[in-house]
Amino acid sequence: MSFQPSFPGLFSPARGAAPVEAEPHTSAAQPATEKQIAYARVLSAKSGAALPDGITADRAALSKWIDAHKAPAPQGRFSNYPSSKQVAFAERIARLKRNPVPPECFRDKTMMSRWIDSNKPR
Incomplete structure (x- = not known):
């Protein structure tokens, strides 16, 4: 003899989804950190x-x-270069992957960021 539990109305379309929050329309502001x-x-x-x-x-x-x-970010000759932390992180990834960082990445922080995102270990 097998026991088959019954859950009446479990899959009925009239029930719908249960709300996650008690009141979904009120969004309480979170306090600042x-x-x-x-x-x-x-x-x-x-x-x-x-x-x-x-x-x-x-x-x-x-x-x-x-x-x-806040003060605007400084604009100058080297403002588009990657930060020293970004370069160090990229070089650490390059050592792990045994794949050099392309030289053009050292002149553009956006390119460096994209290289890091595409090569960082998961």
Whole structure:
């Protein structure tokens, strides 16, 4: 004798999918991280712009404030070159794979990033 469990209505189309969240239409804002708050305070002190009240309660809003108040990336002759950390990581991958990094990657950080993404060990 075999026991066949029955689950009435398990596959009925009227049931539909169960919601993952209790209330899917309300998206509560996540609070900002401690690092985010510390960086925002440093930017506030440097620029003289005060942090808006209650901004630390919303991670996305604080991120937008940081992007608006941080210093732009330096532009110059070597601004498009890969960073020393990027080069070191690429050379470590090259040693592991026994495959040299193409010379043109050392002159363009985007090319270096693409080479790393396509060659990093998985």
